[in-house]
Amino acid sequence: MASNQDLPIQLDTITDGVVMRPSGDIDLSKAPSFRTQIAEVFQEKHARVIIDLSEVPYMDSSGVATLVEGMQIASRSGSKFILSGLQERVRSIFEIARLDTVFTITRDLDSAERA
Amino acid sequence: MTPSPDIQMRLKSQPKLLSSVRSMLVSLAERIGFGEIESGHVALAVDEALANIIRHGYDQREDESIELSAWVITEPSPGIRIMIEDEAPQVDPEVFKGRDLDDVQPGGLGVHIIREVMDTCHFERRESKGMRVIMEKMLQTSTSNDESTPNGHSIP
Numbered sequence: 622m623a624s625n626q627d628l629p630i631q632l633d634t635i636t637d638g639v640v641m642r643p644s645g646d647i648d649l650s651k652a653p654s655f656r657t658q659i660a661e662v663f664q665e666k667h668a669r670v671i672i673d674l675s676e677v678p679y680m681d682s683s684g685v686a687t688l689v690e691g692m693q694i695a696s697r698s699g700s701k702f703i704l705s706g707l708q709e710r711v712r713s714i715f716e717i718a719r720l721d722t723v724f725t726i727t728r729d730l731d732s733a734e735r736a
Numbered sequence: 737m738t739p740s741p742d743i744q745m746r747l748k749s750q751p752k753l754l755s756s757v758r759s760m761l762v763s764l765a766e767r768i769g770f771g772e773i774e775s776g777h778v779a780l781a782v783d784e785a786l787a788n789i790i791r792h793g794y795d796q797r798e799d800e801s802i803e804l805s806a807w808v809i810t811e812p813s814p815g816i817r818i819m820i821e822d823e824a825p826q827v828d829p830e831v832f833k834g835r836d837l838d839d840v841q842p843g844g845l846g847v848h849i850i851r852e853v854m855d856t857c858h859f860e861r862r863e864s865k866g867m868r869v870i871m872e873k874m875l876q877t878s879t880s881n882d883e884s885t886p887n888g889h890s891i892p
Contacts, residue, residue, distance in 0.1 A: 626752060646758075649787040650751035679758070679776075681783050682845035683791075710776045717852045718845050 628654040632662070635734060638669030638700070644676035647684035655684060659691045667700050671733045675706030685718055692724060701725070705733035741805035741819070749790045749800040754783050757804065761818075764806060768814050769875050777853035778816060778873055784846040785820050785869050793824025793867065800824070815855075815874035823866040832859040832869075 628651040631642040639662055647655055662670060672688065674680075688704065695702035705727045707715070715721040727733040743764065747753050758779040765775035786802060794800040802822050809815040832847050851857050854871040862868050 646755055648751065648754050648758075648783060649790060650754060681754075681780060681787060682849055683787060685845060710773065713773065713777075714780065714849065717849055 626650045626654065630658050638667035638671065640671045640673055640730065642673045642676060646679040647677055648681045649683045652683035652687050656687045656690065659687065663694050663698060666698065669701040669703065670695060671703045671705055671730065673706050673730055674704060674711055677711055678708055680711045680714055685714060685720065703727060703733045703736050705730050742808045743806040746801060746803050748798060749794045749802055750798045751790060754786060757786065758783055765816060768808055768816055781850045781854050781871055782818060784849050788846050789822045789824060793822050813874050813876045815872060817872045819868060819870045821862060821866060821868045826861045826865065826867060829859040829861065
């Protein structure tokens with residue numbers, strides 16, 4: 622079976638929720654760790670969950686799929702799910718997958734906290 | 737007769753190896769003349785193809801074999817040709833069509849991404865066992881995603 626690798630994610634609390642700051646590439650080896658940590662965050666009720674991707678230089682479809690799952694969990698739990706700080710290469714995969722208009726995507730964290 | 741690939745590697749079906757393969761391909765694509773984003777797209781397409789094999793072809797088993805070959809194309813315009821072969825159970829190549837993107841769901845994006853970022857992409861059964869995908873990207877890109885290989889170029 623696959624030996625998945627941990628994805629480092631810094632968690633910060635904000636007034637109405639939490640900011641998740643993963644760092645490093647998110648591909649097939651890291652997506653399971655990403656998925657687990659997003660699910661753990663949603664075990665508590667948050668009005669707003671922000672995924673700050675400013676320290677993620679690369680993401681493949683397994684990372685995108687994990688974020689779609691997060692968006693679906695957020696929708697069921699009535700939380701806002703916001704992506705912020707996407708680097709150009711990461712943004713392009715959302716555009717290719719035509720998900721750039723499905724997610725709430727903000728340029729930076731300040732915008733994400735107001736969205 | 738097909739010329740020998742410029743780069744050929746055999747790797748185990750381990751997700752942790754994907755980043756090394758991406759780095760190699762970005763380096764090769766940049767040397768051919770692709771820009772940063774386009775080089776990233778070449779690496780992304782290969783990453784998606786390898787991830788599909790590991791996840792679906794080999795059901796996440798890490799001790800299986802994948803062979804990757806790359807050719808630097810010089811005529812009629814510079815480009816790159818990549819072939820990936822596995823030994824997974826054969827499936828109908830029609831399954832690699834990609835899905836309707838209007839239906840937002842977590843999986844099934846990989847094939848769509850490959851077809852979107854490469855100029856050509858062709859899936860087929862290998863003669864003996866396993867599947868093969870051949871993809872190309874030219875520096876002077878067309879927007880076509882057709883299945884055919886462009887005629888008239890030589891592979892050194």
